[in-house]
Amino acid sequence: MIPKKLIKNNRTFGKILFIRIFAPMRPQKINDQDLLEGLMSVIQSKGYDGSSLNELAASTGLQKASLYHRFPNGKKEITTTVLVYVEQWVEENITKLLSDNNIKPNVRLEKAITNINHLYDGGKKICVLRALTMDSNLELFGGHLKNAMINWIEGFTNLGISFGLSPNVAKGKAEQTLILVQGSLIVSKAMSTLNPFQETLKTIKSMYLSG
Amino acid sequence: MIPKKLIKNNRTFGKILFIRIFAPMRPQKINDQDLLEGLMSVIQSKGYDGSSLNELAASTGLQKASLYHRFPNGKKEITTTVLVYVEQWVEENITKLLSDNNIKPNVRLEKAITNINHLYDGGKKICVLRALTMDSNLELFGGHLKNAMINWIEGFTNLGISFGLSPNVAKGKAEQTLILVQGSLIVSKAMSTLNPFQETLKTIKSMYLSG
DNA sequence: GTCTATAGCTAGATAGAC
DNA sequence: GTCTATCTAGCTATAGAC
Numbered sequence: 001m002i003p004k005k006l007i008k009n010n011r012t013f014g015k016i017l018f019i020r021i022f023a024p025m026r027p028q029k030i031n032d033q034d035l036l037e038g039l040m041s042v043i044q045s046k047g048y049d050g051s052s053l054n055e056l057a058a059s060t061g062l063q064k065a066s067l068y069h070r071f072p073n074g075k076k077e078i079t080t081t082v083l084v085y086v087e088q089w090v091e092e093n094i095t096k097l098l099s100d101n102n103i104k105p106n107v108r109l110e111k112a113i114t115n116i117n118h119l120y121d122g123g124k125k126i127c128v129l130r131a132l133t134m135d136s137n138l139e140l141f142g143g144h145l146k147n148a149m150i151n152w153i154e155g156f157t158n159l160g161i162s163f164g165l166s167p168n169v170a171k172g173k174a175e176q177t178l179i180l181v182q183g184s185l186i187v188s189k190a191m192s193t194l195n196p197f198q199e200t201l202k203t204i205k206s207m208y209l210s211g
Numbered sequence: 212m213i214p215k216k217l218i219k220n221n222r223t224f225g226k227i228l229f230i231r232i233f234a235p236m237r238p239q240k241i242n243d244q245d246l247l248e249g250l251m252s253v254i255q256s257k258g259y260d261g262s263s264l265n266e267l268a269a270s271t272g273l274q275k276a277s278l279y280h281r282f283p284n285g286k287k288e289i290t291t292t293v294l295v296y297v298e299q300w301v302e303e304n305i306t307k308l309l310s311d312n313n314i315k316p317n318v319r320l321e322k323a324i325t326n327i328n329h330l331y332d333g334g335k336k337i338c339v340l341r342a343l344t345m346d347s348n349l350e351l352f353g354g355h356l357k358n359a360m361i362n363w364i365e366g367f368t369n370l371g372i373s374f375g376l377s378p379n380v381a382k383g384k385a386e387q388t389l390i391l392v393q394g395s396l397i398v399s400k401a402m403s404t405l406n407p408f409q410e411t412l413k414t415i416k417s418m419y420l421s422g
Numbered sequence: 423g424t425c426t427a428t429a430g431c432t433a434g435a436t437a438g439a440c
Numbered sequence: 441g442t443c444t445a446t447c448t449a450g451c452t453a454t455a456g457a458c
Contacts, residue, residue, distance in 0.1 A: 025458085065427095149398065181394070182398060183391055186394070196390060265432085285435065
């Protein structure tokens, strides 16, 4: 006859097995996507040094320790993950879109501008890339920043080529779009008006449509 | 007869009086100008949140407590003082210079470009203004940032008018110069090449000389 | 997977000697 | 005016219960 103790143990074992393999110990309070967007909004407005784990946790509804469960390497991993997310966003919404020769160039441009406007919330949100360009942060995240910018430039270069520009001219123009967007976000922030950013989006359009 | 004690007291009093009024207790280790430039370089490369009082002190050769003697309100006062210094720099080297109708417009432009290049060390140094545009910093320093930018724009607007532009067109162009400089500094940093900044300085020149 | 509690440290800031 | 020593609060990160 099986002793009670063992039965209990077996039950417990079974339960643990079930939980570990088929379901989490406790339900996730927040999914990966929402988690990431909460974290990003904090880093975007406070920067890496300015964001504390308390704030990051608060923005997601989790406790600090829970954040460490999902990002074992802490703040650096959180930031890196956010940056990879941005990298993919650029790849998807700028690079691929602007390189898609199945769509008319002017339609691509229009869509990209809309995406950019959406990403920065009309100019209210500062660029994550920008929020991390302090010297000390560059050592940690420089690679990701560079990648995102390279992809941005690649996308707009392809757009320019589709508009009939030479590769060199197209690349120059592409770099201009990046400079203009980054610069206008700063000026918009500091002058507390969305105008510079909004005007810049129009400028970028006209750079391709009237050139 | 005067008791010894009183004489001694008088001597001490005299000494203190002399020291307090005619000379500092100890000689200053570093003058205001050098002090400020050391502090600025730290804030410029690390930002407000990223700069610690230990680093700030180290950059000046003083101890933390000595910094508090010279800036009783600590980090905020240090940063504000740096910002006022930058405000004055812009006022002097951009606004006044570009508004001086005794100098030929193209000479003013040339000099201003040289000054800007010098301020940012050819693109190596990030703009102090930029280093402080995080949301949380804006509450503290927003006014100074705005002033500096307004003065920048005023200077370039006057330059444009001297080149024969209408006030409105001149102002638009002036805003563009600010956006371009700020943006190109970011891109230069992130891409680890001074090229975008240097090219932008040339672009600004041509905006006035060939337009 | 989430939580409370806490370790270990560094931040900004102050007290008081010289 | 500068210094050493120290305070408290907040930080990043970890331990262990549920």
